[in-house]
Amino acid sequence: xxxxxxxxxxxxxxxxGSFYALVALGYTMVFGVVKLLNFAHGExxxxxxxxxxxxxxxxxxxxxxxxxxxxxxxxxxxIGVGFLGVIIERVAYAPMLAAPRLSILITALAVSLVxxxxxxxxxxxxxxxFGAALGFGGLNLGPIFISNNQMILVGTAALLMVxxxxxxxxxxxxxAMRAVSVDKDMCALMGINVNRVIAVTxxxxxGLAAAAGTMAGAYYGSLWYFMGFLIGLKAFTAAVIGxxxxxxxxxxxxxxLGLLESFGTLVPGVGSAWKDVFSFSVLILVxxxxxxxxxxxxxxxxx
Amino acid sequence: xxVRSPATSPMGRLQAVWDDKRLRYPLVAVIFALMAIAPHVxxxxxxxxxxxxxxxxxxxxGLNIVVGYAGLLDLGYAAFFAVGAYTIGIVHHxxxxxxWLTLPLAVLAAAAAGIIIGSPTLRLRSDYLAIVTLGFGEIxxxxxxxxxxxxxASGISGIEQxxxxxxxxxxxxxxxxxxxxxxxFAVIASLRLADSRxxxxxxxxxxxxxxxxxxxxxxxxxxxxxxxxxxIFGAIGGAFFAVNLSAISPESxxxxxxxxxxxxxxxxxxxxxxxxxxxxxxxxxxxELLRDLGDMRLLVFAVGLLLIMLFRPSGIWPRSR
Amino acid sequence: MALLxxxxxxxxxxxxxxxxxxxxxxxxxxxxxxxxxxxxxxxxLFNSITGFYKPQAGAISFDGLQTLxxxxxxxxxxxxxxxxxxVRLFRDMTVLENVMSGMHCRTKAGAIGALxxxxxxxxxxxxxxxxxxxxxxxxxxxxxxxxxxxxxAYGHQRRVEIARALATQPRLLLLDEPAAGLTxxxxxxxxxxxxxxxxxxxxxxxxxxHDTGLVMRISERISVLDxxxxxxxxxxxxxxANPKVIEAYLGQDDGGELEL
Numbered sequence: 001x002x003x004x005x006x007x008x009x010x011x012x013x014x015x016x017g018s019f020y021a022l023v024a025l026g027y028t029m030v031f032g033v034v035k036l037l038n039f040a041h042g043e044x045x046x047x048x049x050x051x052x053x054x055x056x057x058x059x060x061x062x063x064x065x066x067x068x069x070x071x072x073x074x075x076x077x078x079i080g081v082g083f084l085g086v087i088i089e090r091v092a093y094a095p096m097l098a099a100p101r102l103s104i105l106i107t108a109l110a111v112s113l114v115x116x117x118x119x120x121x122x123x124x125x126x127x128x129x130f131g132a133a134l135g136f137g138g139l140n141l142g143p144i145f146i147s148n149n150q151m152i153l154v155g156t157a158a159l160l161m162v163x164x165x166x167x168x169x170x171x172x173x174x175x176a177m178r179a180v181s182v183d184k185d186m187c188a189l190m191g192i193n194v195n196r197v198i199a200v201t202x203x204x205x206x207g208l209a210a211a212a213g214t215m216a217g218a219y220y221g222s223l224w225y226f227m228g229f230l231i232g233l234k235a236f237t238a239a240v241i242g243x244x245x246x247x248x249x250x251x252x253x254x255x256x257l258g259l260l261e262s263f264g265t266l267v268p269g270v271g272s273a274w275k276d277v278f279s280f281s282v283l284i285l286v287x288x289x290x291x292x293x294x295x296x297x298x299x300x301x302x303x
Numbered sequence: 304x305x306v307r308s309p310a311t312s313p314m315g316r317l318q319a320v321w322d323d324k325r326l327r328y329p330l331v332a333v334i335f336a337l338m339a340i341a342p343h344v345x346x347x348x349x350x351x352x353x354x355x356x357x358x359x360x361x362x363x364x365g366l367n368i369v370v371g372y373a374g375l376l377d378l379g380y381a382a383f384f385a386v387g388a389y390t391i392g393i394v395h396h397x398x399x400x401x402x403w404l405t406l407p408l409a410v411l412a413a414a415a416a417g418i419i420i421g422s423p424t425l426r427l428r429s430d431y432l433a434i435v436t437l438g439f440g441e442i443x444x445x446x447x448x449x450x451x452x453x454x455x456a457s458g459i460s461g462i463e464q465x466x467x468x469x470x471x472x473x474x475x476x477x478x479x480x481x482x483x484x485x486x487x488f489a490v491i492a493s494l495r496l497a498d499s500r501x502x503x504x505x506x507x508x509x510x511x512x513x514x515x516x517x518x519x520x521x522x523x524x525x526x527x528x529x530x531x532x533x534x535i536f537g538a539i540g541g542a543f544f545a546v547n548l549s550a551i552s553p554e555s556x557x558x559x560x561x562x563x564x565x566x567x568x569x570x571x572x573x574x575x576x577x578x579x580x581x582x583x584x585x586x587x588x589x590x591e592l593l594r595d596l597g598d599m600r601l602l603v604f605a606v607g608l609l610l611i612m613l614f615r616p617s618g619i620w621p622r623s624r
Numbered sequence: 625m626a627l628l629x630x631x632x633x634x635x636x637x638x639x640x641x642x643x644x645x646x647x648x649x650x651x652x653x654x655x656x657x658x659x660x661x662x663x664x665x666x667x668x669l670f671n672s673i674t675g676f677y678k679p680q681a682g683a684i685s686f687d688g689l690q691t692l693x694x695x696x697x698x699x700x701x702x703x704x705x706x707x708x709x710x711v712r713l714f715r716d717m718t719v720l721e722n723v724m725s726g727m728h729c730r731t732k733a734g735a736i737g738a739l740x741x742x743x744x745x746x747x748x749x750x751x752x753x754x755x756x757x758x759x760x761x762x763x764x765x766x767x768x769x770x771x772x773x774x775x776x777a778y779g780h781q782r783r784v785e786i787a788r789a790l791a792t793q794p795r796l797l798l799l800d801e802p803a804a805g806l807t808x809x810x811x812x813x814x815x816x817x818x819x820x821x822x823x824x825x826x827x828x829x830x831x832x833x834h835d836t837g838l839v840m841r842i843s844e845r846i847s848v849l850d851x852x853x854x855x856x857x858x859x860x861x862x863x864x865a866n867p868k869v870i871e872a873y874l875g876q877d878d879g880g881e882l883e884l
Contacts, residue, residue: 519729
């Protein structure tokens with residue numbers, strides 16, 4: 001009996017972790033190239049969900065409402081929100097990079113508030129049903145049930161992550177991204193178009209967040225203007241656990257956080273009411289005791 | 304960077320009046336007089352709004368110490384507001400102590416919270432600090448919502464309103480005057496802190512942490528002092544908020560509240576007291592004036608904040624430092 | 625025992641050995657220069673002395689106190705002050721306020737004192753103002769005191785930075801390239817100022833400097849650093865004639881010439 005519960009939570013944890021990982025990747029990639037924690041990143045997840053919803057409602061007449069339709073919606077949402085991320089970077093962040101740190105942080109907060117409150121205004125704060133019809137089939141392994149949706153979700157997330165990893169390690173842009181995250185000024189001197197690399201990074205990071213948002217909308221069935229807030233914090237926690245700036249770290253961190261939360265709900269007294277407090281406490285503990293995370297590097301700053 | 308408006312513009316003229324000491328005191332006297340008669344002229348509804356604005360003046364001046372003076376981005380300031388309010392509520396229910404005896408407890412609780420939260424986290428770089436403070440704000444709110452002693456999601460009600468030398472502070476008008484006094488105290492405290500060894504230390508640390516350390520300033524201790532001082536302002540605001548409404552619930556202490564206080568500080572002009580006061584009034588009076596926009600009100604503020612950051616980051620009130 | 629003693633200091637950064645077994649000392653009331661080609665590790669040595677960098681090996685003692693593990697503000701409180709290679713005054717603050725920062729570690733009024741304006745706090749504030757003004761006067765920049773620090777001419781900014789360091793009441797003053805960017809006249813004033821710091825205030829001065837003429841004129845002793853290793857130490861005339869030193873400089877395209 002206990003094994004059933006544990007295994008079920010393991011599955012839940014992996015599913016949850018996939019979402020966290022996808023969003024955490026965007027955080028960590030952006031931090032790597034511009035050394036900024038993009039507060040608005042969580043909202044891009046939310047916007048991605050709504051974008052997916054809009055595309056789906058347009059195409060559902062012709063393509064139906066199952067996974068293929070969701071996949072198309074997701075891809076289009078990824079592209080759209082990817083561009084949104086690039087626009088935000090160009091308009092709001094790029095002018096601020098020379099200003100005191102506080103200014104750019106507040107600007108990022110302002111962007112996130114604009115997106116959040118924009119969604120609030122448009123939806124009047126109501127939950128919006130996503131409108132996908134995903135079916136209830138799945139795999140029965142004895143007492144354990146893994147739904148098709150869960151498998152597709154995790155599979156898609158894994159596919160996206162593998163795709164990202166290949167991009168970063170095999171392509172020119174990917175190499176440039178890694179170089180910029182080590183030493184931006186040197187890269188500029190060596191002829192790398194740093195601005196374009198930054199734009200590509202934002203595009204990819206935002207796109208991944210949007211993918212997670214669309215899938216979340218499809219999987220959980222509804223969207224809310226405030227959903228970006230919480231996932232933003234959780235994803236940040238995941239990125240920090242894995243080591244901010246490290247791409248494998250974000251994936252690992254996402255998975256770990258998902259599992260921690262899932263198993264955490266089993267701890268007597270914790271339950272789902274305290275789930276978020278639990279995650280935030282993990283965040284604070286990690287930042288205080290091991291700020292470089294699991295896969296990050298220790299650095300003594302040179303003056 | 305000195306941002307001064309042209310001397311002939313309205314803002315520039317106002318600034319000139321403020322800078323001239325001979326004009327400043329009469330100006331202050333006029334303001335006091337206006338504050339005293341406002342409720343009688345504007346009516347009960349406006350009085351309540353003004354009381355909220357004055358509460359915000361206290362809260363914003365507190366956050367101004369943390370963000371404006373010391374340069375620490377605190378996204379969870381509502382936590383201290385909550386600590387003050389809930390201390391009053393809980394102690395009243397559990398021990399039945401008089402408000403004036405509980406107030407020091409609220410201050411101590413906030414200071415303790417500030418030390419507990421601040422000590423491990425103020426060493427972190429500013430991005431991390433922002434998110435950690437956000438996390439703490441959420442932890443406090445969620446704890447308030449989940450715990451028995453805080454009354455759970457419905458909060459605490461029936462908080463007794465205080466007596467002062469035979470005067471029962473209970474009507475909205477009474478609380479209006481109380482908050483006037485609190486706001487004045489907050490302004491005086493901010494002025495005195497700014498013009499002191501500690502106030503200067505905050506500025507040194509904000510401008511250049513490493514140079515400040517090289518001058519013998521313990522930056523962690525200085526940041527902690529800012530954080531705890533801000534916490535105390537917040538707790539005092541929270542304590543009086545609790546007895547004003549006679550009831551509190553977790554929803555008043557959410558991230559939205561923290562953001563609103565921050566917005567007021569930034570919009571008005573971080574670090575400059577008149578700017579912060581202006582910001583407090585904008586944030587409280589604005590939604591009243593923009594009533595018709597309904598859910599769009601917050602969006603308007605958010606867009607305003609973004610525009611300010613992009614085009615006039617020193618805030619609406621002109622800065623001279 | 626010397627005022628400042630470094631023993632076998634080794635500092636590594638990500639595989640690079642920046643300082644290698646540096647042993648070095650500064651006597652009380654003396655002027656010592658630290659020279660060497662660019663990248664030799666001179667500023668890193670300063671950062672190690674002042675606590676910003678933590679060497680992996682070695683010991684530093686200042687008047688008997690072990691300072692290696694101390695935080696930078698503690699090192700300053702112990703009596704070592706510094707200026708920076710690229711002047712780091714507090715922007716948007718007046719010259720006087722900048723220099724007043726030096727008195728922070730010598731006073732203790734806190735929030736309570738500030739709020740209540742206690743007599744002890746008011747006395748301290750007066751002391752802070754006086755000391756700052758006095759240091760500015762000593763460095764010849766008192767008339768600039770109400771100006772925003774970053775609006776001053778470069779030479780004046782450098783002197784304000786020295787005044788700021790003096791306000792911490794140090795016994796050892798570390799100057800990082802104080803003559804860089806100064807005109808010939810300003811360099812003469814600097815030489816006089818450094819001499820007065822030692823003679824009138826009894827403060828030892830350790831300076832990093834590339835202007836070898838200036839170095840030869842004011843130093844009692846010179847230490848030469850090259851690639852993190854101390855290659856020579858001695859009186860100015862000895863250093864001038866030292867073949868290792870000549871080679872270290874001539875071997876670089878960017879090294880200064882040793883003027884005779």
